[in-house]
Amino acid sequence: MDTTTLAAFLAVDLLLVVTPGADWAYAISAGLRGRSVVPAVTGLLVGHTAYALAAVAGLAVIMASSPTALTVLTAAGAGYLLWLGWGVLRQPTVPAAAGESAAAGGSAAASRVQVMLKGAGTSGLNPKALLLYFSLFPQFIEPATGWPVAAQTGLLSTVHLTACAVVYLTVGVLARTLLSTRPSAARAVTRVSGAMMLLIGALLLAECLAG
Secondary structure: OOHHHHHHHHHHHHHHHOOOOHHHHHHHHHHOOOOOHHHHHHHHHHHHHHHHHHHHHOHHHHHHOOHHHHHHHHHHHHHHHHHHHHHHHHOOOOOOOHHHHHHOHHHHHHHHHHHHHHHHHHHHOOHHHHHHHHHHHHHOOOHHHOOOHHHHHHHHHHHHHHHHHHHHHHHHHHHHHHHOOOHHHHHHHHHHHHHHHHHHHHHHHHHHHHO
16 A cells, blocks of 8 residues: 555544534544543544444455344444433533632542543444445555555554544534633533534434434
8 A cells, every 4th residue: 555545544533534524423422521532532442443343254245245234233222322422412511610610639530531432432422433444444445555455454553543542532622722711602612512413313324213
């Protein structure tokens, strides 16, 4: 795989990653919690890594040829996003005061784990990530180059995961920096994030019903 192909993939992949979606919404919500940005992004990357491993193993191709499997995955992702979005709308995140952070020290570790698990669920149950792997990746894989397909898929997956890490960390940190001292703005952005999750979940569910 030459550098020109890799650069072309990176350009297309970045366009997809910087497009706001469920991952963005979750990163923004996590950013408003202060220290939960890194665990949240780690969780998002765990979900994407699971798809990357599936793609390397060839499972993405198998699922692409099975409409039933894709429908089940889509329905699961839609249900999870609807549940998560409703929770965000019902209890919008408000930046915590400095004293509150110290008081919550006993449950900080558990909270970080929960944030990471929710992040993994957000990206791991999003069929759009699966669609990325089996619809975009094959366009940049060149079997004639001598590289094994698995190795090329692994390289493209690494580039994609790196792009996700950079973009989602930036989104979360900017949300924390710009909104942490503006509670009213934080509530508004959180509600928009929750509404975005609900909308994406509803659209995915509609796709299942239409199919």
